[in-house]
Amino acid sequence: MISFKTAKARNFLKYLSFLGLGIIAAVLCQTASKDWWTYSSHLYGYYSVHSSWQEMWQSFSFLKEPLYFFSAKFFGELLSFSAFIAITTIALLMIKLNFLTKIVDDVWVTCFFYGSLYLFLFEGTVLRTAFATALIFPAFYYLQKGNIISSLILVVLATQIHLTTIVFFLMYPLYFYRRFNWLVFAVFAISPFLVLINFSIYDMLFQLVNMFTDKYQVYAIEKDLTQQNSTGLFFFFVVFFYVIILILLYFLRTSLLTDPLKLTLLSFSMLGVAAMCLLHDHVAVAARFGELFLICLVPLLSWLFLYFKENNMKYYQYILTATFCSYGLARFVYLFPSLVF
Numbered sequence: 001m002i003s004f005k006t007a008k009a010r011n012f013l014k015y016l017s018f019l020g021l022g023i024i025a026a027v028l029c030q031t032a033s034k035d036w037w038t039y040s041s042h043l044y045g046y047y048s049v050h051s052s053w054q055e056m057w058q059s060f061s062f063l064k065e066p067l068y069f070f071s072a073k074f075f076g077e078l079l080s081f082s083a084f085i086a087i088t089t090i091a092l093l094m095i096k097l098n099f100l101t102k103i104v105d106d107v108w109v110t111c112f113f114y115g116s117l118y119l120f121l122f123e124g125t126v127l128r129t130a131f132a133t134a135l136i137f138p139a140f141y142y143l144q145k146g147n148i149i150s151s152l153i154l155v156v157l158a159t160q161i162h163l164t165t166i167v168f169f170l171m172y173p174l175y176f177y178r179r180f181n182w183l184v185f186a187v188f189a190i191s192p193f194l195v196l197i198n199f200s201i202y203d204m205l206f207q208l209v210n211m212f213t214d215k216y217q218v219y220a221i222e223k224d225l226t227q228q229n230s231t232g233l234f235f236f237f238v239v240f241f242y243v244i245i246l247i248l249l250y251f252l253r254t255s256l257l258t259d260p261l262k263l264t265l266l267s268f269s270m271l272g273v274a275a276m277c278l279l280h281d282h283v284a285v286a287a288r289f290g291e292l293f294l295i296c297l298v299p300l301l302s303w304l305f306l307y308f309k310e311n312n313m314k315y316y317q318y319i320l321t322a323t324f325c326s327y328g329l330a331r332f333v334y335l336f337p338s339l340v341f
Contacts, residue, residue: 025090040082061213093123100298103140109306113298116331132159155169174268192238200281202282234287241272244297244301245297301324
């Protein structure tokens, strides 16, 4: 049996690790991130310098992510914008990792896969997405526990930080009506062929979004799209995750049939790859949507590693670990080149 002292020490080490990762992310995003100017000068500066509180309330809309922007203005003026971002990054990352480890029940494996896949991208650069997804994993957890109201509230709050997390309302039909997962699988299966015939839903998606908000007009500026739409390694990225999902399907097939949460998370991961294929002609949009869905790979890859461990499949463990160590390193170099070169 584990003594109380040992359990207490392990919990202390767990939260200390979460805190350490949060501090690393907070420092990276404000010192080395290529996107920090956007946050400090535009996303905060616009509201703090050019808008009064009265003007902000007059233009209030739930489609303008008020939870983030009102908080940024209030705490930015009370403390400073840098302090607000640092505290929020650390606090929400600790919440995110805490609930991820409740879902997977293995601290170090979960931290490894989140760190290699998303720590540098989300907490290091794409901050609002990082903050919003910190509420999504608790929503999945409460859904699994049958607390639907808490889950729904968390998803609603996430949309008020980053509107794109509205897609996570799909967790409810996917979780409760398993036939929807078959539809997702069908879209995932045919999505590579849609790239080959140059089929895209970008125009339809853009027109639909514009019916509700004009905040994404930036993705229609031609000169910005020309710069952002360099495919580079984009299609290798898509193929890589397509193969990863096929591997998950093969090794976790038994538990996927009996665990609705695992199946729901897999469906979201499939939607991530499908979204990148269906928006392949606009790489910037495709990558953002794809990465948002693919965050669900973190618990799935953790379960895959634990499956290999339980079945004494050591070489598979080594390959999986080496693959995502390399992936994390490559992402770090890409996002923070000034720290490397």
